[in-house]
Amino acid sequence: MPVSQQSDKTVLTHPSGSSAEVYLYGATLTSWKSAGKEHIFLSEKAILDGSKAIRGGIPLVFPVFGKGKAPHVTASLPQHGFARISRWKLANSSEDAHSVTAQFGLDHTMISDEYRKAWPYDFSLIYTVKLSAESIETHLKIHNVGDKSFDFNTLLHTYFLIPDVHKVRVIGLSGLDYHDKVSSKFSKQEGEVVIRNEVDSVYANAPSENIQIQYGVQEQGAAEGINVHKNGLGDIVVWNPWSERAAGLADFGDEEYHRMICIEAGQVAEFIALAAGASWAGSQVLSLLTGSHHLVVTTCLHPSPAYSSTRTRSTMSGMDIDSTTTSDGIRATVEAGQMDNQSAEDELDHLFDLDDQEVFKGENPWHRTAPADLFTSKNADMDDLSADSPRQFMLFYRHFFPAKPYFQWLNYDTTPTPSKSFMNREFSFHLSDETFMRYQSYKNMDELKSELTRLCPTRIDLGAVYNIRPKDKNLVRAGAMVAVFKEMVFDIDMTDYDEIRTCCSGGDVCIKCWEFMTVALKIIDAALRDDFGFKHLLWVYSGRRGIHCWVGDERARMMTNEQRKAIVSYLEVIKGGAQQGKKVKLPNVLHPSLSRSYEIIQEHFRSLVFSSQDILTQPEHWEKMLAIIPDEAVKAQIREEWENAPTRAPSQKWGDLQTAIGDAISDSPKKKQILEHIPRDIIFQYTYPRLDEKVSTDVRHLLKSPFCIHPKTAIETCEEFDPSAAPTVPQLVKELNEYDAEHPATEDGPKLQDWQKTSLRGHVEVFERFVKGIHKDIRDKKRGEASKSLDF
Numbered sequence: 001m002p003v004s005q006q007s008d009k010t011v012l013t014h015p016s017g018s019s020a021e022v023y024l025y026g027a028t029l030t031s032w033k034s035a036g037k038e039h040i041f042l043s044e045k046a047i048l049d050g051s052k053a054i055r056g057g058i059p060l061v062f063p064v065f066g067k068g069k070a071p072h073v074t075a076s077l078p079q080h081g082f083a084r085i086s087r088w089k090l091a092n093s094s095e096d097a098h099s100v101t102a103q104f105g106l107d108h109t110m111i112s113d114e115y116r117k118a119w120p121y122d123f124s125l126i127y128t129v130k131l132s133a134e135s136i137e138t139h140l141k142i143h144n145v146g147d148k149s150f151d152f153n154t155l156l157h158t159y160f161l162i163p164d165v166h167k168v169r170v171i172g173l174s175g176l177d178y179h180d181k182v183s184s185k186f187s188k189q190e191g192e193v194v195i196r197n198e199v200d201s202v203y204a205n206a207p208s209e210n211i212q213i214q215y216g217v218q219e220q221g222a223a224e225g226i227n228v229h230k231n232g233l234g235d236i237v238v239w240n241p242w243s244e245r246a247a248g249l250a251d252f253g254d255e256e257y258h259r260m261i262c263i264e265a266g267q268v269a270e271f272i273a274l275a276a277g278a279s280w281a282g283s284q285v286l287s288l289l290t291g292s293h294h295l296v297v298t299t300c301l302h303p304s305p306a307y308s309s310t311r312t313r314s315t316m317s318g319m320d321i322d323s324t325t326t327s328d329g330i331r332a333t334v335e336a337g338q339m340d341n342q343s344a345e346d347e348l349d350h351l352f353d354l355d356d357q358e359v360f361k362g363e364n365p366w367h368r369t370a371p372a373d374l375f376t377s378k379n380a381d382m383d384d385l386s387a388d389s390p391r392q393f394m395l396f397y398r399h400f401f402p403a404k405p406y407f408q409w410l411n412y413d414t415t416p417t418p419s420k421s422f423m424n425r426e427f428s429f430h431l432s433d434e435t436f437m438r439y440q441s442y443k444n445m446d447e448l449k450s451e452l453t454r455l456c457p458t459r460i461d462l463g464a465v466y467n468i469r470p471k472d473k474n475l476v477r478a479g480a481m482v483a484v485f486k487e488m489v490f491d492i493d494m495t496d497y498d499e500i501r502t503c504c505s506g507g508d509v510c511i512k513c514w515e516f517m518t519v520a521l522k523i524i525d526a527a528l529r530d531d532f533g534f535k536h537l538l539w540v541y542s543g544r545r546g547i548h549c550w551v552g553d554e555r556a557r558m559m560t561n562e563q564r565k566a567i568v569s570y571l572e573v574i575k576g577g578a579q580q581g582k583k584v585k586l587p588n589v590l591h592p593s594l595s596r597s598y599e600i601i602q603e604h605f606r607s608l609v610f611s612s613q614d615i616l617t618q619p620e621h622w623e624k625m626l627a628i629i630p631d632e633a634v635k636a637q638i639r640e641e642w643e644n645a646p647t648r649a650p651s652q653k654w655g656d657l658q659t660a661i662g663d664a665i666s667d668s669p670k671k672k673q674i675l676e677h678i679p680r681d682i683i684f685q686y687t688y689p690r691l692d693e694k695v696s697t698d699v700r701h702l703l704k705s706p707f708c709i710h711p712k713t714a715i716e717t718c719e720e721f722d723p724s725a726a727p728t729v730p731q732l733v734k735e736l737n738e739y740d741a742e743h744p745a746t747e748d749g750p751k752l753q754d755w756q757k758t759s760l761r762g763h764v765e766v767f768e769r770f771v772k773g774i775h776k777d778i779r780d781k782k783r784g785e786a787s788k789s790l791d792f
């Protein structure tokens with residue numbers, strides 16, 4: 001049996017040989033074996049009889065992390081709450097072609113009177129453990145089933161079994177601020193985490209992807225360890241008690257700290273308020289770092305509307321600026337997880353979302369279709385639409401999704417008959433219940449559209465066009481499905497500008513830093529057109545914090561990965577991780593493409609650096625600029641001048657820098673070689689686009705589709721585009737209703753699509769022009785071929 005109950009514990013076994021064990025006490029997972037190895041630490045002294053929290057495994061922290069503090073209501077709860085010390089029940093089990101799943105439940109009726117008194121809220125928790133061949137997912141869903149809001153923390157307190165704590169490295173946290181609970185200080189993580197003494201650190205807002213625990217090297221030379229991918233859980237805690245604290249723990253061997261490290265994904269830096277009736281979910285996927293295998297599943301999750309600080313996916317614009325609507329109605333952008341440059345360089349798993357991620361409809365325990373009754377009419381009460389309601393998606397796909405040009409684009413044919421380009425294209429969907437479906441494909445647009453309105457995906461990604469229909473992937477032998485083509489794509493993400501922007505960071509963007517995107521668009525657009533001769537470029541607001549470019553020319557679509565890499569390296573100027581001061585290495589004489597870029601960026605350098613980013617007013621910002629200068633004496637001189645006259649205008653300070661460099665060169669001509677082009681290199685470093693290389697260089701890589709959720713997507717000129725002013729679904733519905741009220745339908749009146757009656761129209765028209773351009777090429781090519789065949 002794939003899931004069996006053995007007295008106090010539930011045992012999951014997968015046909016591949018992987019297994020997991022979960023104690024009902026605390027729903028504590030105490031073992032995960034895969035590839036013949038145990039990956040979870042369980043202390044030899046762990047007490048397993050239900051009289052004490054289990055030392056090891058994955059204890060579940062809820063509803064408080066650590067010890068609650070008065071006057072907060074959690075103050076009288078035990079350390080880390082009651083979930084890990086209450087007895088859960090096995091609620092469900094299932095299996096499918098890929099995984100074995102067990103679900104556990106705990107609600108307020110199952111906890112002791114003592115805890116119930118201390119924390120008088122009605123809740124239900126569903127904990128799902130999903131075991132696959134080389135990964136395991138643990139997923140916690142919290143419902144507030146009562147009539148009053150409650151605050152909670154939660155954490156998947158995962159103890160990893162490692163061969164030697166001295167050799168372990170935690171990758172993916174570099175650049176983050178963390179609360180060092182041992183010293184009670186806040187610090188910044190520089191590079192990877194190593195453990196040399198007691199460590200107890202809380203990294204708030206850690207990236208979701210590719211946190212890696214590397215503890216060895218495999219025979220093939222690849223890193224050995226575990227990859228942690230989390231969803232909905234903002235924070236990471238790193239813990240090792242080291243010798244002294246270990247000695248004080250009765251249920252932990254004195255030397256066991258050598259063999260464990262806790263990397264705990266959770267929501268602990270702040271309490272989450274969960275309103276009556278609302279639910280929340282978070283999960284992690286642990287997978288083996290094996291070089292060739294990648295993470296399985298997962299999606300972002302978005303709390304239900306009643307979540308008190310409501311995260312709304314601002315549902316328009318092809319951009320998923322996630323916005324937080326606070327109780328006073330102010331919208332602010334919120335971070336949605338980022339990956340720092342260093343860890344991106346380190347990651348083995350850079351093609352994270354390529355393989356193995358597939359969850360099939362009907363097989364996933366969390367899968368559900370959006371309830372049809374959520375959609376009533378387009379005249380629905382606007383208030384209902386203000387939060388992250390599935391109705392928004394339903395309304396969007398029914399009324400505003402520009403199905404016709406979308407099909408015409410992906411069909412790459414001028415006839416309405418679906419071609420292989422459409423039918424063999426990979427679509428992937430994120431659903432509101434965290435399901436991620438890869439390798440979906442459709443026979444025609446009607447089938448796709450009815451799937452969209454049925455599933456209401458919160459995000460659509462497009463992958464490559466394959467030699468077979470992606471949904472038939474499992475019907476062919478491994479490796480037989482081959483990517484045939486995909487548009488050349490570019491992804492420029494604002495988080496890659498975090499080291500130089502001062503107005504925002506992480507997932508936040510504002511009109512000030514948006515100028516970086518304006519520059520990036522101009523430069524990449526000019527290079528693709530002028531240097532490579534591409535004609536069909538669609539620029540799309542990526543939704544969250546950047547822009548995408550889709551190059552639709554046939555020549556671009558057919559490029560190999562090597563050719564894509566060559567283009568990216570031609571365009572790449574900014575290189576190096578967060579630790580590196582100077583990231584630009586350019587020849588003395590710029591080639592024509594870079595000279596053109598230089599002209600473009602100079603215009604923007606002044607407004608960005610002197611004004612909107614205000615780099616030259618405060619030492620903490622100007623020091624980063626000085627770090628680019630490879631001469632200590634010159635640096636010191638400029639620093640002194642700036643410190644002595646802090647209120648001088650930024651343009652004058654920039655003049656100081658140029659003068660100091662000029663003087664140094666005339667005093668010592670030998671310095672010319674290293675200093676002459678420094679001002680130019682600074683201008684490049686502060687304005688030139690940063691590209692997300694991996695998105696462009698693998699044909700199979702997924703990229704968010706234009707017009708998925710946020711239809712204000714196609715943008716022609718970035719300069720006029722204000723990401724914060726993107727329309728929302730409620731706004732489009734309002735515009736539609738207003739239009740219909742002002743233009744009552746008549747027999748002979750124009751038959752307009754609903755999107756044509758809204759401000760979406762302009763954006764769809766940009767998209768249509770892009771599609772028309774491609775179709776013209778296709779027609780020209782067909783004509784050319786036809787006339788050749790007559791040429792006898």
Ligand SMILES: O=P(O)(O)OC[C@H]1O[C@H](O)[C@H](O)[C@@H](O)[C@@H]1O
Binds near residue numbers: 053200201239264
């Ligand atoms: O001993 P426990 O209650 O299981 O807690 C073990 C550890 O859990 C987390 O990692 C906390 O950050 C630590 O401060 C705590 O010591």
